[in-house]
Amino acid sequence: MTTTCTVCGHPPVDSYELSMHGEATCVAHPAEARCALCSRPRHAGEPGWYRFTATTVRCPTCTAVAVETQDQARQHIPRVREEMAALGIRLGQRVRVTLVEPDDLNLDGRGLCLGRTIGRTWEGSPVTEVVGIHIARGLTATHFGSTVAHEIGHAWLAQQGARHLDLVVEEGVCELFAGAWLKRQRTAFADTLRQSALDNPDPVYGAGYRRVREAVVRHGIEAVLSAVCRRGTLP
Ligand SMILES: [Zn+2]
Ligand SMILES: [Zn+2]
Ligand SMILES: [Zn+2]
Known part of the structure; x- marks a missing residue:
């Protein structure tokens, strides 16, 4: 399986972290929030995210299911x-x-x-x-x-x-x-x-x-x- 980063779409070259779904995100991308359900980091302005509670968000992968x-x-x-x-x-x-x-x-x-x-x-x-x-x-x-x-x-x-x-x-x-x-x-x-x-x-x-x-x-x-x-x- 080739892992590509959720933000830049390239295979992570340096350090990366995995969400609970196993999706990789380069640690180099500054995160403004995390998915309340799978802890994937959200890059500033990244689309496809939804509100969960007043203070938390859900990523596109969690929202799809x-x-x-x-x-x-x-x-x-x-x-x-x-x-x-x-x-x-x-x-x-x-x-x-x-x-x-x-x-x-x-x-x-x-x-x-x-x-x-x-x-x-x-x-x-x-x-x-x-x-x-x-x-x-x-x-x-x-x-x-x-x-x-x-x-x-x-x-x-x-x-x-x-x-x-x-x-x-x-x-x-x-x-x-x-x-x-x-x-x-x-x-x-x-x-x-x-x-x-x-x-x-x-x-x-x-x-x-x-x-x-x-x-x-x-x-x-x-x-x-x-x-x-x-x-x-x-x-
Ligand atoms: Zn990346
Ligand atoms: Zn209980
Ligand atoms: Zn999620």
Whole structure:
């Protein structure tokens, strides 16, 4: 495969960096921004880029495979549900997945949030009722699937009555589900996304994923999920 630079179109002669899609960009071109989804650098004024949130952009490659409408989402959701069921994660009650504006998920401006599970807890009841799953509009199909898998994880934990979980454990379990879904896709992009989740320096998401994964390697997935659901801790 000949690699050509996304900016100058020539094979990179000196240092270059690779986006999560494996596209090369010479480091010599000054970057004014990065794709929020694949981290490709954007050269000043480079065309074909789109807004993602108020402060972030998407590159042409990510935009070309984006899930932009509820109809497109509907085409992907059944397969994500089936693949989660194959991993043993089935929701007792079906939860509706809705696309929302990315800005609505990112009001606090910390990190980048791609999805959210909306729950309702009744006084005195041990179970959180899951009302719906919101996913950012405009994700790549792979980001969309892994984000739905992650949020199905939150919904599943809530339906299992696993409440008051340590945030690191809860997000770690959901990242594990997203990672398991990504692994099943068998594409280079999905593998790269999974690796970047494992390498994520975030003390909640990245550290949680690594802690839960380590527990799974040591005790097996069933023992880990049963300890989290029954005792609220890792074995
Ligand atoms: Zn170049
Ligand atoms: Zn991109
Ligand atoms: Zn989460």
